[in-house]
Amino acid sequence: MELSINGKLVTIADNGDSRPLVLVLRDELNMTGTKFGCGAGICGACTVHVDGVATRACQTPVNQLAGKSITTIEGLSLADGSLHPLQQAFIEHQVPQCGWCMSGQIMTAAALLAVNANPSRADIVTAMDTNYCRCGTYHRIRNAVAHAASLKNPVTE
Amino acid sequence: MKNPSLRWKISRRGFLVGVGTTVAVVAVGWVAGKNSLRLAISNMAEGTEKAITRGAPPATPMQWLSISADNILTVHVQKIEMGQGILTALAQIAAEELSLPWENVRIVMDPTGSPVQDPNGTGNSESVVSHYLPLRNAAATLRDMLAAAAATQLNVPVAALKNTPTGFVTDSGVARTYGAIVAAHTAEWVVPETAPVLKETSAFSLIGTSQKRLDIPAKVTGTAVYGHDVRLPNMTWGVVARPRIIGAVIASVDPKNAATMPGVVAIVNEDSFVGVVAETKAQAQTALLTMDIQWKLPDTLVTQAAIDAATTVDPATGVEIQRDGDALAALESAKTVYTREFRTPMAVHAHLEPQASVVDVRPDGVDAWVSTQVPAGMASAIAEALNREAANVTVHPVYLGGGFGRRLDADLGIEAARLSAAAQRPVAIAWSRADEFHNGFVRPPTHHVMRGSLAPDGTIEALSHHQASGDVLLTIFPAAVGTFLGWDIGAVRGAKWYYTANAGRLMTAQRVQLPIATSFWRGLGLLANGFAIESFIDELAEKAGIDPLTFRMQNLPDTEFGTRMKATLNAVSTLANWNSGPPEGHAYGLACSADAGTCVAQIADVSIVDGAVRVHHVYAAIDCGLVINPDGVVAQTEGGIMMGVSSTLIEALTVVDGAFSASNFDAYPLLRNNQAPDISVVIVPSTAAPGGMGEPPIGPIAGAIANAVYRLTGSRPQTLPIEIQAK
Structure with missing residues (x-):
């Protein structure tokens, strides 16, 4: 198949x-x-x-x-080979420790940002609550996802 | 696997090391008597003068460091990256003495049999502690050797060369990169006969900076290779029969038609070891299920009640680990003696990457990729199992998807090696989560009986801590060691009293030999002991009518350690605004601990939400001595806190019907994002030598949360995980 x-x-x-x-x-x-x-x-x-x-x-x-x-x-990386904003943000915030959960964390976050470009803190926690991180990077995951949302949606004022 | 850039022709003289690098030799006389010897070993294990260099230093700096023609420094180590950021920290240390820009620095985990020899593996929070000076000395020696070579090449005296970030420059402005010097050097490298001059710490440009982790880009793109990810040509899959009932062993095996089932390559059935090798994992599992395996159960099934009963303090049998003054006499004569008991449960590591190994046994050699913290030990274990020379086995390090002490058992590699020897092809074994829960090892349960008395001025008069714990470290030693010692060095991590040098202090450790596999878990006894000690100190503060922070300050000794701990407590108090207190309806809980040369203090901001403990924020101050990578220190502090919050609020493994109570996370949940606190960390400036970071931050957290819960409920938590009792 x-x-x-x-x-x-x-x-x-x-x-x-x-x-x-x-x-x-x-x-x-x-x-x-x-x-x-x-x-x-x-x-x-x-x-x-x-x-x-x-x-x-x-x-x-x-x-x-x-x-x-x-x-x-x-x-997940963009067509031109550059990193997805979430991958950039996870590097910027130095999120991964052991890294084993990170593919799943990033894919979960990417699905969130695809449908909710400007998630609130609560939206992020609710979406990311489905993914364990045994190294305890939860706090950085929240910050990185929020940061990635801002990268994806540059503020135009 | 060879290191192509490592093509040094070298003299065999060992290089000399500069100040401070020592191999401590602790002579302990057998005539000193059993109890004194026990105390001496305890001091050796926990003393501040602990030996920091272990294993042989390399014969030349080139065994650790190579430089390519394009001026890239590659650092070769056998420390294992499991998320603690060790590769980045060691690379920073190595590059510092060469002053190289960070972009020019790489680091690799070398396989066994390479020039890097590291018999100790990765653990005990001591990778930075043990490498800090040796790596700097190696790099500084290399710098001096490169200077000598450059002087020859440029026909100037060494004194006429100035070190730059990329190499050397002469008085007249002729520059040579390190890489160019190496490329042009055809003679044998001569190791200097004098120790190198190390940089002053004030001149550091890499050490003390938050360089980005070298392993992270591969971890956000899915390209990092872990044990579970190793794929070899012609690779097969192995599964091993494992018991569900604790203590069960194989009684009989009828293989039925397993050998002729689709995809089956080999079956091993010998010495109570049964495994199947097949082309796919599913085929191997199907064939194993076809076999009729009868298990012989233990005469008595293990029960939780029996574990709890065994893990109970009997003051008469504990071995004295700490004895200052006469605490028992002081408690005997005290007007009021305060007593409190604490218990902690069994727990699993729950590293999210289950154990995995790929082993290729060939007539000419063995290559193994194993999820292990101890490559050298794994190579020896596989060699022994296959009856080969250790040099015949190469263990290739892989990233570990979490370690936490779990990646220390040799069976993992041995099983795949036995199956590969039978299949004559590479075999991968990938553990399932159920394998992990039922066939790993667990954090031992503990029981603590604390007693204390106060002087009329509210200071501590006497303290005793009787602890009973399942084995931690003794499980890796021959039985005779445990029998002789009678107590476990690992179980007492953080168990000694660090408060007040003026009071009588007693700590006894009671070894509990349980019918379950117990061993290392992040911090060993630290989480449990921190919970007991810091909860009890909080209780004494309350009985004395003194603020918990002030009480700790008043009762810490005026030693170097006490001064560091007081500064750490002050820092966390400022960070959290201890005096102003938490938001309305919340409570603050304070705790501190010392481990691996590092002082940690934490304040937990806690409330009760819908009848459950909610940790909103944890404030942490840390003095880990000289800092290599500040953000790495913060990350390890956050990680230790989160793992500790999970243990404090959620985790407990029990035994039901002779088996562990969980096969997966449905029955043993971990902390999730919506339960995870925000964390603020402040690093306390320190002139102390580098301390450990992987484990110390887990020390105070259970006590900090428990002390907050007490303030909220009026009931002092005595067991983990904490369950709320209504006020």
Whole structure:
């Protein structure tokens, strides 16, 4: 079967099974930017976009993804290769520590900013509440997402 | 893996190091008697004069440092980056003596067998502590060697060369970069016979600055490679049969038709070790499930009640770790003795990247990529398991998706090695979250009995702390060590009294051998001991009728440590406006602790929201001695606080029906973003040597929150996680 990942059609084995997207990405396509954390849809480390919506790749069977558009952290950078405003902001605020949750954090935040260009503090906390960070960078994540929103929407006064 | 830029021809003489780098030799006489020896070892483990250089220094600076023709300095270390920012800090230290611009600096984690030898691994908050002077000396020695080579090349005396940020320049203005000097040097490099002159700290241009972390760009683009991400050509997947019931061992195995199932490459069934190798993870799992594996359960299932009962202080059996004056006599004769007990539960590390290893066993050698904090130890363990020479095994460091003490067990690499030896192909083992919960090891439970008395003026008269804890450090030593010592150095991190040199002080440690795997967890005993000590000191302050900050100030000693801690407390009090207090309806709680040469003080701003403890803001002051990277210090402080808030409010692992109570985060949740406080950190200027940063900030947080909760509810929390009792 074919999957549309980061704008490219990719052929994967059609085993007629419902193997989760996270394992197809990581183990079959060697796209290891999407991380495995709990396999139960709780921690958010495997968050990708399916048709622009933040989605848990560990809870998403590939046989439900025909015709849908999947975006992973590898496809988040802009067309010219420059970093997404969130990636810039996460560097600027020196957010990651171990970094394992960061692909998921950034994909969750990117889905938020796509539908809410000027999120309030409460909007950011609500959206980012779905993603664990064991290193405890929550406070920097909030600041970086707010900063990225400002980068994306330069104030014109 | 070779280092292409590391092509030095060198003499074999070791380089000399400058001031202060010592390998302390602590001679302890066996004739001194068992108790004195125990006290001596305790002092060695926790003393301020702790040896800081461990492992052999390199024979030449070139084993740690290489410079390419385009003037890029590459620092080679075997410290493991697990989020603590260690690579960036070590690169700053190394580049300082060469005065190189930050853009010219790289750092790599070298594999075992490379010239970098680091038998100690990464932990104990001591990477900066142990590398600070040796790395500077290596870099300064290299600078002097480059100066000598430049002098020869330019035909001028060394004295005529001036050091610039990129190399040297002669009096007449002829400049040579370090890279050009290296490229033009064809003779053998000669290591100087004199120790180099190190920069004055006032001349530092990199140390003490918040350089951006070198590992972060790869971590926001998904390109950083962790143990779980290693993919090799021809790689297979392994799964291992693991028990769910604690203490269960394999009794019998009927492999059924597993060997002929789709994709199966090899099956290993020997010495109570059963594993399957297949082309995909799912095929391996399916084949393992097909096998009929019977487990022999322990005669008695482990119960939480038995763990709690065993982890209970018996004052008669504790070993004296600290004894100043006669605390027991003072408590005996005191008019009023205050007593309080505390308990902390088992907890898991919950590093978000589960354990992983990829091992390729070939006749000519073994290559292993393992999620480990200890590459050298892992290489030895794999070699031993395969009955090969250690030099035959190369462990390649990988980024760790969190460590927190969990990445220390050797089984991880050994299992993949055994499967790879059978499959004759590279094998990856990637643990699931359930594997982590049931087959890892846990933070040991603790019990603390605190007693204290006050003099008429409100100062402390006597203190005792009896602690019972599951093993931490002893789990890595031969059983005889534990039997001889009778107490665990790791369990008593932060357990000794640091208040008042004038009072009688007693601390005893009681070793509890539990039927569960307990070991290292961030800070070892620090979180539990900080909770007990700082809660109890707060209670004594209240009994004395003295403000908690003033009481701590009055009872800290006038030593160098006490002076640093008082300055740290003052700094946090200013940061949080302690005297003005928190917002309406909130309470402030104060606590402090010292660990790894670092003083930390924290104030938690807490309220009760819908019957639950809510930590709004944590203010922290930290004196970690000389600071390498201020933002790195702030980040580690934030991280320690968040992990501590999670432990204080949420986390507890128990045993139910002979197994750990959780298989995933649904039954063992972690702190989430909406529960995470804002954090403000102030670094206290300090002239002390660099202290540790990875663990110390977790020391005060439970006490700070508990003390705030007491002010809100009138009930003093005695167990973690804190549960609210109505006022």
